Amino acid sequence: MLERHLCRGPVPLLLLAAAVAAVLPSSGYANPITYADIDADTVVFKDPTESSGTDPVPLYGEPVAFGDTLDLGPLNFGATADDSVDITDGQFSTNIWAKDGYFIESIMVSEAVDYTMFGLAGSVAQVDVFAPVFISILEVDGAPVPGGPVMANFEIPFTPAPLNGSEYVFGSDPNSQSLLGNLVIDVAGILASANIDGLATKVAYDMDNTLSAAAGPSPTGGPSAVATVRKKQSFITVDTGIVPEPTAGVMALLSLIGFAGTRFRA
Numbered sequence: 057m058l059e060r061h062l063c064r065g066p067v068p069l070l071l072l073a074a075a076v077a078a079v080l081p082s083s084g085y086a087n088p089i090t091y092a093d094i095d096a097d098t099v100v101f102k103d104p105t106e107s108s109g110t111d112p113v114p115l116y117g118e119p120v121a122f123g124d125t126l127d128l129g130p131l132n133f134g135a136t137a138d139d140s141v142d143i144t145d146g147q148f149s150t151n152i153w154a155k156d157g158y159f160i161e162s163i164m165v166s167e168a169v170d171y172t173m174f175g176l177a178g179s180v181a182q183v184d185v186f187a188p189v190f191i192s193i194l195e196v197d198g199a200p201v202p203g204g205p206v207m208a209n210f211e212i213p214f215t216p217a218p219l220n221g222s223e224y225v226f227g228s229d230p231n232s233q234s235l236l237g238n239l240v241i242d243v244a245g246i247l248a249s250a251n252i253d254g255l256a257t258k259v260a261y262d263m264d265n266t267l268s269a270a271a272g273p274s275p276t277g278g279p280s281a282v283a284t285v286r287k288k289q290s291f292i293t294v295d296t297g298i299v300p301e302p303t304a305g306v307m308a309l310l311s312l313i314g315f316a317g318t319r320f321r322a
Contacts, residue, residue, distance in 0.1 A: 089113050096121040098158040098296040102151040108144070115146040116290065125293040126150070134286035137181070137269035148290075149262040151194070158296045159197075159255035160243050165189060165212055165263070167237040168289035173226040175281025178274040181226035183285040186266040187212040191241060196254035205260070206250045212237040226271075226281055234288075255299060261292065 088107035093100055104126070106116050117131040128148060135142040154160050173181040189212060192205040214237040218224045224233070243256045269283040 087113055091118055094119060094121045094126065096124045096126070096294070098155050099124055099160070099294050100153045100155065101126055102153055104148070104150040106146060106148045108146045110143055110145045113146070115144070116148060123293075124296060125291055128290040128292070130287040130290055133265070133267065134284065135183075135267045135269040136282070136284040137271040138282045139272055139280035141268070141270045143266065143268045145264070145266045147262065147264045149260070150292075152259045152261055152294055154257045154296060157299050159257055159299055160259050160294060161256075161297045162243055162295040163191070163241040163259070163261065164291075164293040164295065165237070165239045165241070166289070166291045166293070167212060167214075167265075167287065169214065169235040169237065169267070169285065169287050170233065171224060171235070171269075171283070171285040172232040173224070173271070173281060173283045174231055175226060175271070176274055176278045177227075178276055179226060179272070179278060179281035180274070181271040181281035181283040182223045182269075183283050184223040184266075184268045185214050185235065185237075185285065186268075187214075187237060188264050189239060189241070190262040190264075191243070191246075192260040193243065193247060193256050193258075194260055195258035196247065196252060196256055198257050201252060206246060206252065208241070208246050210239055210241060212239045226283070255297070263292075265290075 088105050090103055090105040093102050094104060101119070101121065104119050106113055108115055114131060115133040116128040119126050119128050121127070133144060133146055135144045152160060152163070167187065169185050171183045173183065175181060188209060190207070190209045192207045193201055194205050195201060214235040216233065216235065219228050243259060247254070247256060265287065267285045267287060269285050271281040271283040273280045
């Protein structure tokens with residue numbers, strides 16, 4: 057069980073966000089593991105890498121593919137607090153290359169998380185799930201994007217959402233619950249919004265997941281509550297399309313140009 061008691065004694069839960077900011081690394085990823093390239097149906101996941109600034113890796117485990125879906129298989133990704141604050145932060149990155157004849161239309165991220173909080177009435181505990189995703193479109197039609205990569209960032213929304221809109225709190229939210237996170241990244245739409253013609257053929261994907269748990273005694277002096285949150289599933293699915301053949305009109309125009317050139321030379 058992952059448990060690092062980052063601070064002991066009663067935990068003012070309003071300080072959890074400050075604790076997260078203080079503990080997480082401010083630059084770079086620590087102790088990375090880079091796995092072998094993964095050859096999926098219509099894409100290749102290049103240099104899949106995971107790292108953590110808070111825990112030994114692997115947190116996810118070696119990824120495997122079925123179809124064009126990458127299964128990260130979380131193994132040890134969790135946080136547990138007992139009169140403490142515990143934070144687990146993990147990153148996963150990969151470059152997604154479309155195979156010849158295909159392009160990247162969208163990327164869907166799906167995750168499952170569960171949590172449990174228990175204690176006496178009046179005890180204080182909370183858990184938080186934070187999962188931002190960053191992408192960079194590197195190539196269009198097999199060539200570097202004119203003007204440089206197109207970047208975008210998102211956050212995976214989880215349902216049911218916490219009642220206060222930010223974290224799940226003992227006594228307000230259910231004491232135990234399974235959460236589902238789903239995010240669809242419209243890669244083609246991002247290119248269109250950037251006024252870039254063409255089809256995405258290489259995309260850099262980077263995900264930073266943070267699970268945090270905090271628990272403390274009752275304000276009346278009772279025993280501490282306990283809070284635990286754990287990632288159960290994590291999938292990345294790439295939706296690809298087939299690069300269209302030149303249209304009949306374009307082909308006819310090319311033929312006419314060729315015919316005119318022949319007559320002119322004659």
